[in-house]
Amino acid sequence: MNHYGKHFVAVIGGSVAGSEAAWLLAEKGYRVVVFDQKMLPYGKIEDGLPKWHIGLRDKEEAAIDQRLMHPNIRFVPGFTLGKDATIDELLNEWGFSVIIVAIGAWQDRKIPVEGIEKFYNKGVIKQNDLVYWFNHKHEPNYNGPQYKIVNNPGIVGGGLASLDMVKIVMIELLQEGLRKHKGVEVDIFTIEKKGVAKILAEHDTTLEELDIVPCTLFYRRNAEDMPLYPRKDGSPEAIEQARRVSKKLLENYMKKFLFHFEPRSVPKKLIVENDQFKGMTFQRVEIVDGKLVDIPGETYDFRTELLISSIGSLPKETPSLPIEGNMLKTYGEFGCRVEGYDKVFAVGNVVTGRGNILESRQHGRMITDKIIEEHLEGDLSGNDPMGEKYEELFRNIEQDAIKKVDNIEATLAQEPPHSNEEIDFILRKTKELQERVGFDGNYAEWVKKHKPVRLEDLLRQH
Numbered sequence: 001m002n003h004y005g006k007h008f009v010a011v012i013g014g015s016v017a018g019s020e021a022a023w024l025l026a027e028k029g030y031r032v033v034v035f036d037q038k039m040l041p042y043g044k045i046e047d048g049l050p051k052w053h054i055g056l057r058d059k060e061e062a063a064i065d066q067r068l069m070h071p072n073i074r075f076v077p078g079f080t081l082g083k084d085a086t087i088d089e090l091l092n093e094w095g096f097s098v099i100i101v102a103i104g105a106w107q108d109r110k111i112p113v114e115g116i117e118k119f120y121n122k123g124v125i126k127q128n129d130l131v132y133w134f135n136h137k138h139e140p141n142y143n144g145p146q147y148k149i150v151n152n153p154g155i156v157g158g159g160l161a162s163l164d165m166v167k168i169v170m171i172e173l174l175q176e177g178l179r180k181h182k183g184v185e186v187d188i189f190t191i192e193k194k195g196v197a198k199i200l201a202e203h204d205t206t207l208e209e210l211d212i213v214p215c216t217l218f219y220r221r222n223a224e225d226m227p228l229y230p231r232k233d234g235s236p237e238a239i240e241q242a243r244r245v246s247k248k249l250l251e252n253y254m255k256k257f258l259f260h261f262e263p264r265s266v267p268k269k270l271i272v273e274n275d276q277f278k279g280m281t282f283q284r285v286e287i288v289d290g291k292l293v294d295i296p297g298e299t300y301d302f303r304t305e306l307l308i309s310s311i312g313s314l315p316k317e318t319p320s321l322p323i324e325g326n327m328l329k330t331y332g333e334f335g336c337r338v339e340g341y342d343k344v345f346a347v348g349n350v351v352t353g354r355g356n357i358l359e360s361r362q363h364g365r366m367i368t369d370k371i372i373e374e375h376l377e378g379d380l381s382g383n384d385p386m387g388e389k390y391e392e393l394f395r396n397i398e399q400d401a402i403k404k405v406d407n408i409e410a411t412l413a414q415e416p417p418h419s420n421e422e423i424d425f426i427l428r429k430t431k432e433l434q435e436r437v438g439f440d441g442n443y444a445e446w447v448k449k450h451k452p453v454r455l456e457d458l459l460r461q462h
């Protein structure tokens with residue numbers, strides 16, 4: 001065995017970033033253990049990407065599987081960093097040469113309004129929780145939180161993911177309205193593709209007739225400021241084009257999904273009556289030199305029983321990781337090393353997920369002109385540019401991992417190789433963890449056994 005095989009690397013989190021980093025190192029001959037808290041290593045693909053993106057989900061998950069089936073990679077499901085072991089334990093007691101943290105960003109950024117935590121799941125739903133429920137609620141063994149989408153919900157946000165929240169809410173309201181008033185069942189894939197307006201027309205009805213009060217999206221800036229379309233570069237023309245397309249995309253989504261939009265609105269104060277959540281007071285702002293400035297005396301109340309918070313995801317507090325104010329503290333080139341350690345690196349959303357979805361700067365523009373034109377021209381039933389935008393973000397996350405692997409390798413080169421006893425120790429410990437969850441090491445079989453029941457398959461059976 002060459003000296004590569006005498007180094008063991010731990011990767012925490014096996015999704016887009018973790019699997020890419022693991023595969024690159026495995027290809028170079030290093031041994032890698034990929035730990036994931038879940039039974040399957042699909043992260044945001046499975047639990048964050050709304051379930052109507054069937055093709056994209058399957059493609060990304062297959063790519064992760066392909067990488068993790070590398071013979072130099074050992075997958076350990078059901079291991080939570082901070083609970084089952086800390087970074088210090090993995091380094092000092094288990095003896096890993098290097099640790100790569102790829103745990104993503106799963107903590108919803110808090111709307112900065114006093115007392116809001118008290119109403120989580122009692123009127124206020126966090127985006128990550130809502131999508132998890134939406135994606136999995138059809139599974140026969142689903143036992144997570146249950147939500148009911150009621151009329152007139154508010155959504156606070158402004159990025160790609162907040163438009164997904166709009167779609168989820170409008171799909172749920174329409175399904176319920178059609179069921180109740182027309183006795184018809186329309187599946188989510190059809191509604192998402194055709195849009196609410198077209199489905200209503202097909203059933204010769206209206207939102208009012210179905211007793212539906214649509215949702216309102218509240219954004220702190222204007223429609224053209226939404227990060228829905230990447231800038232080609234920093235030129236004034238490219239900035240203007242991105243603004244124009246973002247505005248047009250939002251207008252088209254409004255026509256298709258029939259929701260309301262309130263620009264320049266910042267949450268200011270909860271409306272609470274008898275200890276119950278009853279809505280939000282918003283402050284109207286203006287934009288001066290790019291900054292938000294309150295307009296004195298211009299506040300308004302939005303009364304609702306359901307507010308969805310969709311203002312971005314940050315890394316979760318994890319024991320032994322220096323997460324401060326919900327930011328992972330890193331240093332070195334590309335923000336690569338985790339502060340306090342010289343052999344711990346961070347890749348993927350745990351470092352890149354800063355609030356709202358970042359605009360792509362590294363990977364160019366992947367959304368094709370054709371699809372954008374279709375949307376601008378008003379063909380609202382064609383392909384959805386959101387799928388392409390997500391795909392682009394996944395590729396960026398991979399690029400982040402690729403960029404960092406050279407630094408990681410340089411560190412590995414300076415580490416003394418493991419002895420056979422040290423290798424055996426890691427193999428034994430990780431085998432014990434695999435056995436704890438009943439995993440015999442056959443990755444392909446494991447995936448087959450644990451893949452959730454898919455809604456599209458259930459619909460096909462009926």
Ligand SMILES: Cc1cc2nc3c(=O)[nH]c(=O)nc-3n(C[C@H](O)[C@H](O)[C@H](O)COP(=O)(O)OP(=O)(O)OC[C@H]3O[C@@H](n4cnc5c(N)ncnc54)[C@H](O)[C@@H]3O)c2cc1C
Nearest residue numbers: 013015016017037043044080081103104348349357393394
């Ligand atoms: C709804 C949505 C929103 C997005 N938002 C952004 C954004 O804001 N910014 C951006 O750049 N890109 C964003 N993206 C795109 C981005 O490419 C994906 O989020 C991508 O999946 C991130 O990959 P990752 O591997 O870093 O993290 P994830 O896909 O989140 O994977 C993290 C993995 O780590 C595991 N894990 C977490 N904690 C632990 C622990 N303590 N112990 C062990 N395992 C753990 C998880 O189970 C998971 O498998 C978004 C994508 C979607 C679908």
